[in-house]
Amino acid sequence: MKILLAVDGSSFTKRMLAYLAAHDEWLGGGRHEYTVLNTVAPVPARAAAVIDRDTLKAYYADTSEAVFKPIRSFLKKQGIEATFAGKVGHAPDVIAKTADSGDFDLLVMGSHGHGTLGNLVMGSVATKVLSACKTPVLLIR
Numbered sequence: 001m002k003i004l005l006a007v008d009g010s011s012f013t014k015r016m017l018a019y020l021a022a023h024d025e026w027l028g029g030g031r032h033e034y035t036v037l038n039t040v041a042p043v044p045a046r047a048a049a050v051i052d053r054d055t056l057k058a059y060y061a062d063t064s065e066a067v068f069k070p071i072r073s074f075l076k077k078q079g080i081e082a083t084f085a086g087k088v089g090h091a092p093d094v095i096a097k098t099a100d101s102g103d104f105d106l107l108v109m110g111s112h113g114h115g116t117l118g119n120l121v122m123g124s125v126a127t128k129v130l131s132a133c134k135t136p137v138l139l140i141r
Contacts, residue, residue: 001031001032001033001105001106002032002033002035002102002103002104002105002106003026003032003033003034003035003104003105003106003107003108004034004035004037004095004098004099004102004104004106004107004108004135005017005020005034005035005036005037005082005108005109006037006038006039006095006107006108006109006129007036007037007038007067007068007071007109007110008038008039008067008091008110009038009066009067009070010110012110012111012140012141013067013071013110014110015110015140015141016108016109016110016140017071017074019140020108020140021074021078026108027078027080034075034080034081034082034083035082035083035084035085035102035104036068036071036075036082036083036084036085037085037086037087037094037095037098038063038064038067038068038084038085038086038087039086039087039088039089039090039091039094039095040060040063040064040086040087040088041088041089041090041091042088042089043056043059060086060088061086063086064084064086065086068084068086071084072084085098091125092125092128092129092132093128093132095107095109095125095129095133096128096129096132096133096135097132099129099133099134099135099137100133100134100135104135105135105136106135106136106137106138107129107133107135107136107137107138108137108138108140109125109126109129109137109138109139109140110139110140110141111124111126111139111140111141126139
């Protein structure tokens with residue numbers, strides 16, 4: 001299986017990784033191909049216009065790497081190799097587009113689990129991904 005893991009470094013990402021580690025069918029035996037995706041919100045256009053392009057690229061890369069570092073360590077302990085991808089944009093759109101265009105068999109992501117009322121008030125990346133993504137999604141609360 002080709003699996004996309006959408007991560008943001010939050011406690012919900014940690015919970016999702018713990019769930020996967022506790023279930024050998026997801027992480028055991030090296031049967032799957034993993035890509036770990038982190039999405040960084042773009043710097044506002046007015047600010048980006050006055051920042052050197054290399055500085056901006058470094059900022060995006062450093063921000064994703066801060067999220068990836070503990071995940072790299074975790075996956076290494078599990079004996080899992082993965083590809084890491086940091087992208088810039090609106091998280092729900094980037095995650096859904098990456099899952100669909102990358103021909104992934106499954107997208108796995110953590111969810112806050114606010115429920116319907118919370119989604120109405122605050123919105124939810126998970127809810128937006130579910131509505132935009134054609135790839136099957138496994139949400140871990």
